[in-house]
Amino acid sequence: MQRKPLLFPDALKSVWAVLRKDALSELRSKYAFSTLAVFALTCLSAISMSIAGGDLTPLVQSVLLWVILFFSAMAGLGRVFVQEQDAGTLLMLKVYAPPQAVYFGKVIFNVLVLLCLSLLVLLLFIMFFGMAVTDWVVLIGALWLGSAGLSVVATMTAAMAAQVQGRSTLFTILTFPIILPEFLTAIETTRGILAGETVAASQFLFLGGYTLVALIVGSILFDYLWVE
Numbered sequence: 154m155q156r157k158p159l160l161f162p163d164a165l166k167s168v169w170a171v172l173r174k175d176a177l178s179e180l181r182s183k184y185a186f187s188t189l190a191v192f193a194l195t196c197l198s199a200i201s202m203s204i205a206g207g208d209l210t211p212l213v214q215s216v217l218l219w220v221i222l223f224f225s226a227m228a229g230l231g232r233v234f235v236q237e238q239d240a241g242t243l244l245m246l247k248v249y250a251p252p253q254a255v256y257f258g259k260v261i262f263n264v265l266v267l268l269c270l271s272l273l274v275l276l277l278f279i280m281f282f283g284m285a286v287t288d289w290v291v292l293i294g295a296l297w298l299g300s301a302g303l304s305v306v307a308t309m310t311a312a313m314a315a316q317v318q319g320r321s322t323l324f325t326i327l328t329f330p331i332i333l334p335e336f337l338t339a340i341e342t343t344r345g346i347l348a349g350e351t352v353a354a355s356q357f358l359f360l361g362g363y364t365l366v367a368l369i370v371g372s373i374l375f376d377y378l379w380v381e
Contacts, residue, residue: 164251164253164254167250167251167254167258168253168254168257168258168261169258170250170254170258171246171250171254171255171257171258171259171262172258172261172262174258175233175258175259175262176262176265178236179262179266185229185230185232185233185266186229186266186269186270188228188229189225189226189228189229189230189266189267189270190225190270190273192221192224192225192228192229193221193222193225193270193273193274193277194277196221196224196225197221197274197277197278197281198281200217200281201281201282209282211344211345211347211348212344214278214282214284214343214344214347215340215341215343215344215347216340217278218274218275218278218343219299219336219339219340219343221274222267222270222271222274222299222300222303223303223329223332223336225270225274226267226303226304226307226328227307227324227325227328229266230263230266230267230304230307230308230311231307231310231311231314231320231321231324231325232311233259233262233263233307233308233311234259234311234312234315235311235315235320247379252375252376252379253372253375253376255375255379256308256312256371256372256375256379257372259308259311259312260304260305260308260368260371263304263305263307263308264300264301264304264305266304267300267301267303267304268297268300268301268304270300271296271297271300272293272296275292275293275296284347285347286346286347287346287349288346291346291352292343292346292347294357295339295342295343295346295352295356295357295360296343298339298357298360298361298364299335299336299338299339299342299343299360301364302332302335302339302360302363302364302367303332303335303336305364305367305368305371306328306331306332306335306367306371307324307328307332308371309331309367309370309371309374309375310324310327310328310331311324312371312374312375312378312379313327313374313378314327331367334363335359335360335363335364338356338359338360338363339360341356342356342357342360
């Protein structure tokens, strides 16, 4: 039987079903977002107490912001497929849901979780460090583009590491080199915004383009990963 493309209504319904299942599971357990939020809050509190009210340069603020988001993502997003094994629903998904529906449902769920966390971290940064923001729209745009890219890559690497022993370590090892170009661009873009500089449009294009390429590559790879 020929598989329907993702744009067909049945496939879109399958994507929505996977996303809805993950969202309801998260609302009941609150595992992913709670883990990410607690990790971010702990890091920010420790840094704030260490510097004792000292000023941070825009570069240091930008690096800290993205390092906290990265390791928060590593602490929570990697369970997106592991939780299916733990709950015994992995086989059901393989039988009843098209691979692409599972992939895009998981990607959207991870993106939404990290977008919410990025706003929370930004608000905490302002509270703890008095971070001055002159252009909120541009900053939130850069934050969300970088977070979306991190979520897409994390979903792909979580699928790769799900069946392997020591998957938590492997998940981080796989994710970091793949996300590094976008990670560095997000840091530089955020630094420029915090410093009040005019950020080149090419930096935003790179963030969006890298996310799109990662999404397409992950979609192609996921068919093979899911069958195996």
